Amino acid sequence: MHRLFTELEPSITVTEQNLADRVRYILRSNIFDGAELERLRREAVPSSNENATTEGAVPQVAEQPAHVDAAENTPVVADSNDDGTFTQELEIEQMRSTLEEAIMETRSTPLENRPRLPRIALSKRNRAVVRALNPMLVTYLEASRDLCETDSILFGAALAVCRIIGAKLSTAGRTTGQSSAIPAWRTRIEERIAKARALIGRLICFSRT
Secondary structure, three states, X not given: OHHHHHHHOOOOOOOHHHHHHHHHHHHHHOOOOHHHHHHHHHHHOOOHHHHOOOHHHHHHHHOHHHHHHHHHHHHHHHHHHHOOOOOOHHHHHHHHHHHHHHHHHHHOOOHHHOOOOOOOOOOXXXXXHHHHHHHHHHHXXXXXXXXXXXXXXXXXXXXXXXXXXXOOOOOOOOOOOOOOOOOHHHXXXXXXXXXXXXXXXXXXXXXXX
């Protein structure tokens, strides 16, 4: 498949892994129905009748790959611009870079200083981002040596998702802003304890007199 793609699109540089990820994404997300996939397959792979043409029809057959390329490229651009669910090669590389930076940052950040992650809506675009990042986590998880490192990888992946979709993150750590302000319930309890101690002290003094 990779060899055929490079023959049809020599100007586009793509690795076998990225091409396989793209194919799996198309099949899982049901962007095209069965009839549309069959039509694209027939256009990409000419039938035996089309191959067995006369010499006079050779120029017409030679123009077919250009038509096939255009047919294959058009849905890619349209899907990316319309709903943002299909990630192109450049977007995948950017997501991979964001994931790597987030994991490295999480590993070097103390647990109490990690940002609070917001709740993410289960929209079509957000699910597409998660599905695109899942295969990238395999390499990190396989190299994980303990649970702490696995925790850093998973938190880094969640942080990368928030950054990719543009979710707002709390720049302060988990404990910052909480330790400085004493909760109201704690203040009330401490006041009651102080009053009880004062009353007990008075009773002790009264009993000794």
